[in-house]
Amino acid sequence: MTESNNKTGDTISISSIIQAYRCPRRYYFSRHDPVISSGKYTICKQVSLCKDQTPDEDQLWEEICLIDPTVKPDLREYLSRCLEIMAHTPVVKYTDSDIQVHSVRYGIYGLVDKLDSSSNTISIIRSSGAPAYGCWSDDRVRLAACILCLKESTGIDIVGGNIEYIPDGIVRYCEPQPRDRRRLLQALHMAQKVMNGNLLDKPVNAPCKKCLYVNQCNPDKPKTLSSILFKK
Numbered sequence: 001m002t003e004s005n006n007k008t009g010d011t012i013s014i015s016s017i018i019q020a021y022r023c024p025r026r027y028y029f030s031r032h033d034p035v036i037s038s039g040k041y042t043i044c045k046q047v048s049l050c051k052d053q054t055p056d057e058d059q060l061w062e063e064i065c066l067i068d069p070t071v072k073p074d075l076r077e078y079l080s081r082c083l084e085i086m087a088h089t090p091v092v093k094y095t096d097s098d099i100q101v102h103s104v105r106y107g108i109y110g111l112v113d114k115l116d117s118s119s120n121t122i123s124i125i126r127s128s129g130a131p132a133y134g135c136w137s138d139d140r141v142r143l144a145a146c147i148l149c150l151k152e153s154t155g156i157d158i159v160g161g162n163i164e165y166i167p168d169g170i171v172r173y174c175e176p177q178p179r180d181r182r183r184l185l186q187a188l189h190m191a192q193k194v195m196n197g198n199l200l201d202k203p204v205n206a207p208c209k210k211c212l213y214v215n216q217c218n219p220d221k222p223k224t225l226s227s228i229l230f231k232k
């Protein structure tokens, strides 16, 4: 699922919450950056939305280029690989896609990628690979947010949903646990603090190795006494 990177009024997108969950400092540095599509999500989404297990690749590529004119031609190969692997995965059926959901209570909004109204089953689509077991923790938090918003927006009350890891052709059903909802609330509070201009501390498991903001962030700089005493 994708949403805008920013706060709208007093609400925050689920994608922003997930960014704050991964690293609130990185979210701070990137929060005003334009959202640039990698193209991979658009491809994975169109592959997942195909109701036919072996769709026409040329036609699908044309649709993808129409949806996202910035998609790079060299991603055509990525589409081929996704289609090849998804040809062995049963199609996850749906009746609705891109369902806008929100929670007034928590000030969150987002999109649910797929909903099958006959079974009240939702799916979120990922352009990343799957872990060896289960689902990535940020996907569990994302799903928890979707379920919370879906209930408030539509009254549909479910305990879990599918996470489709398209490049691996893997669909995993996941029921978020209390720790996932706790992480969701913590990430929401962090995102709210960042949106109010606070630069938060580096989390223990921050993904620094692949971070574009490492020079601005200086994550390993020792803290001064005043920064600890007057921390917001």
Ligand code: SF4
Pocket: 023, 024, 025, 026, 027, 029, 202, 203, 206, 207, 208, 209, 211, 212, 213, 214, 217, 218, 219
């Ligand atoms: S360098 Fe590390 S702590 Fe700093 S913003 Fe990046 S991921 Fe976060």
